[in-house]
Amino acid sequence: MQNTGSRKTSSIEKRSTEAKEGKEEFREPGFWETVKEALFGVRRPLDCIQVEVTSRCPGRCIYCPHTTLRDRWRSRDMEISTFSRLWPLMRRSARVHLQGWGEPLLNPAFFDMAGLARRAGCQVSTTTCGLCMDETIALRIIDSGIDIVAFSLAGAKAENNRSRLGVDFDRVCEAVSTLQAVRQKHMAVHLEIHFAYLMLASNMEAVRGLPALMKRLGVHASIISTLDYIAGPGLEAEAVGPMEPEKIERAEAILSETSAEAVRMGLGFHYELPDSSADGTSCRENIGRTLFVSADGSISPCVYVNVPAEVADPRRRVFGNVLERDPLAIWESDEYRQFRESLASGRPDRACQSCPKRFM
Template sequence: MRKRDFPSLDWIQIEVTSLCGASCFYCPHTIYKDRWRHGSMSLETFKHIGSAFEMAKLIFLQGWGEPFLNEKLFEMIEIAKKVGCKVGLTTNGMALDPETIDHLLDLKLDILGISLAGTKSETHNHLRAGTDFERITQSLMELKEKKAGKNASLPEVHLAYIMLKSNFEDLREIINYAKRVGSKDVVCSNLNFFPSHQLRKEAIFLDEPKKNYYYETLEGLKGKAKENGVNFFFYSPFLAAPMPLCPENILRSCYISHDGLVSSCVFTNMPISGKAEPGHIEGKKEGFPRSILYGNINHQSLSEIWNSDPYKSFRHIFEVRQKGIKEDIALVIDAVGFQVSEKQKIDVRNDHPLGSLPDQCRNCYRMRGV
């Protein structure tokens, strides 16, 4: 593959398996279990992607399943690390036994993300059935101890917290928990897809009366995190106007499913048979972003797929939107004669119609900033 055929990417996200032993009540894997396409990526398929690794800063081994259920995971990490990439994954934490922890330390995995839905067993175990908060915590404590014993900085532990109405109060302890288990990074995400209608009541960004409360609480936690040397990032509890650019960074990343199918993001490549059930946004019918696939890595190189006409046409829409932002901000600067404020920049960014988006993105909550 020639370097000029493939740009520098921030990351390639790879679903090494769609299998999972947990039954999180909000997850498509649980809701659509009768239609789920189960499978794990073969080492051969992974090696097909390997020719593109040198073009990416990060290889993230995470999709719609639990990465440690792929028996070739350690070999995959080793392959990507040898190329010189950073390598990360997100796990439910149940596979972090002493032997696995030793493997991750030896491989120098860069990022170990841990999915959480609470800061106490009662909350987490209820929302993420099949996982055990105390067991996960003990594993993270063991990892922290072994890192200290080896004077190792890797893997960095990132806590990935799903924000729901029913677990929001648990967040107040997340900074203390992060310090306890040796994590310096916390990311709080919204439930932004509803595989069943009843899950809508869990979305904090649809809880109009309490939006300011959620925001003020999160800002307070951000301040506490800074005081304690923890990086704290949260997605907004406010449903914004359509954003000009996708938060999934589709101009500088791609997603590959366990069976080699390439898409722009994880949301357009869910392993189910048939369509996801529709919901409603502001009274209008919505659904999961349509499955849009640009090729299979088992039959084409990633550079060929990336440079295919359909994929280029999709990205072009966002390139135009990106160009429009820069031009609009430049016009404001020329008009007022000084640097525009962040608020003015946000106003410009939000002044983009939903209708100009690709069809598969128009009903996606990610495009609304949550």
């Protein structure tokens, strides 16, 4: 019997080497293809590919599995050769979001990845803690064509952002100001600066200070979310679940008032809370048109079912690895398709059954 596994590994290694050396060719959209896409729209069945360019992070946020599972965490960077295998998917996706369970700007190949995604015709965005930001990085972001950079927050002042241990609030504000200054200097109107704000149940009132902070720093929009991944015992209290009407009512009152203030100031302010009356057949992660690729190349429906830790996780769902199989074939596989259809039909996979994102 021939060793087909060895032959496959050899082919993968050869492709990886070629990608690293810049020999592997990726056909960019030609002139007429670009015109056709502009006039009629390219057939892109995927809205977004979320890519974990690294699982390394300098932060120690109390609500994150990077902190609660730190003894078993797998810190790793995605190789550019692994990212290059996503080309067929990128040509069929509107956006590539470069961020997973880590700080994306720590990966030395980050801007190579952004460039390749842009060549595929995708919009490119990222979420950062801000600790790596300086003028050089800011200029590279401007030049890369990235259109959204979101900075993570869990409070609008230093005293109510303390859940983000290791990520100094003033340093984040400095990072936003640095990127904004470079953006304005180079008239980079294509780039929007956002806040990705986590509203914890014990810290709801803090969000009221967000519009003023946005105005001061020139942030265009904020996306407000609540804790929906319970990374350790006791963190359930910080979540806002679909069966917690009192928490939902309080959060809605605060967010609706804060949203109205933001709108009066000409700022974007977006939030969505769990709804106990929802039928649970959809998902805020939009798994029917998005997917997640971990740093090792494995493909999953979302970040919550592919946490990079050496633990027995019953929620873990991986449908293939781009180093072993064509990513389009993984997306179109019967197993993956059935997973997506099970949610839409009201019979969600076990991994999704208790997820609050089904009720948003």
